Amino acid sequence: MKTLDFASAPNPIKLRLYCAEKGLTIPFEHIDLTQSEQRKPAFLKKNPQGTVPILALDNGTYLTESLVIMEYLEELYPKPHMIGKTPLERAYTRQIERFIEWHILHQTTQIFYHTHAFFSDQQQIPTIAALAKARLPKALEHLNQFLNKSGFVIANQPTIADCTLFAAFVHAQRVDLDLGAECKNIRHWHQCFSQRDSVKKLKLQPN
Numbered sequence: 001m002k003t004l005d006f007a008s009a010p011n012p013i014k015l016r017l018y019c020a021e022k023g024l025t026i027p028f029e030h031i032d033l034t035q036s037e038q039r040k041p042a043f044l045k046k047n048p049q050g051t052v053p054i055l056a057l058d059n060g061t062y063l064t065e066s067l068v069i070m071e072y073l074e075e076l077y078p079k080p081h082m083i084g085k086t087p088l089e090r091a092y093t094r095q096i097e098r099f100i101e102w103h104i105l106h107q108t109t110q111i112f113y114h115t116h117a118f119f120s121d122q123q124q125i126p127t128i129a130a131l132a133k134a135r136l137p138k139a140l141e142h143l144n145q146f147l148n149k150s151g152f153v154i155a156n157q158p159t160i161a162d163c164t165l166f167a168a169f170v171h172a173q174r175v176d177l178d179l180g181a182e183c184k185n186i187r188h189w190h191q192c193f194s195q196r197d198s199v200k201k202l203k204l205q206p207n
Contacts, residue, residue, distance in 0.1 A: 005053035010167040011066040017163040020198035103139035105168035107132040144183035151192030
């Protein structure tokens with residue numbers, strides 16, 4: 001079993017944080033997005049969507065989508081629990097993670113895609129980026145009111161929601177957005193979570 005990814009992309013960041021928090025050691029194979037390796041036929045045979053990460057299983061199966069991969073790994077290695085212990089906890093964790101994924105990470109991704117030089121060879125539409133930026137404050141305020149003082153998004157331990165939110169922070173910084181600038185609870189969460197060993201293992205490079 002190995003993971004194909006590009007270490008600084010947001011969805012690989014989510015998965016790498018998850019694996020580090022779980023104590024999982026899964027080999028990573030570098031897919032160079034700067035050289036459009038994800039668009040080449042050999043990669044597209046594994047994932048026709050041309051996205052990372054991919055979890056390559058020993059039986060030749062390829063799993064795509066970061067959340068799908070994390071849920072698969074959670075089935076194999078349930079402890080420490082990062083999607084909840086009970087059906088209700090798991091549903092609640094997925095609910096919060098989905099909110100962060102769609103209303104925060106997706107919006108930062110839209111801004112990045114439609115403004116950053118990395119995608120200058122694609123059809124960039126500034127109005128889409130502007131709309132995404134306009135949507136962020138309401139979502140951030142909602143999350144800010146929800147967060148407690150534990151240093152984690154949910155309860156008193158890391159979950160997949162923390163992994164997604166941290167990936168959103170990293171991606172937002174690439175377009176000069178500080179998600180915690182106007183939200184003290186989010187800012188506190190980021191300060192706390194940034195000190196975790198899982199984050200230090202990412203070895204993030206300057207933008």
